[in-house]
Amino acid sequence: MSNVLTYKGYFATVEFDAESCLLCGSVVGMSDGVYFEAESASEVERAFQNAVEDYLAFCNEKGKTPEKSYKGSFNVRINPDLHRAAAMAAAANKESLNQFVADAIAAAL
Structure with a gap:
């Protein structure tokens, strides 16, 4: 079971508002x-798709490049000692810190 929807490269989460x-x-x-928003589970995926289509149409109308979910770049704030240790481990493996972090995330998933 998942509360994540996908459509045209966009991802959305859904929650129930009591x-x-x-x-x-x-x-x-x-x-x-x-x-x-939607009144039922059977309507929520269509509501999401409509929202994405509306967003894309709005961007087109305004001449704006639509954003995409998860561009592959993010900032992480960690303890300086952990940062140093990760950078040293990456260097020892002759890889970039980005590659080291990407490999660690992949291993955790």
Whole structure:
């Protein structure tokens, strides 16, 4: 079971809002806010797809390049000692710190 939807390279999470009795979702991994809601589980995927299509149409109308979820770049704030240890381990493996971190994330998943 998952509360993550995908469509055209966009990802969204969905939660139940008990106060409004609606399924509410938002596209994740980008700074532009794209939100949607549905009254039932059978409607939520279509609501998400419509929200993405509306976003793409809006960007086209405004001449804006649409953002994509998860561009492959993110900032991580860690303890300086951990940063140093990771950088040293990467150097010992003759790889970049980015590659070291990517490999560690892949191993954890």
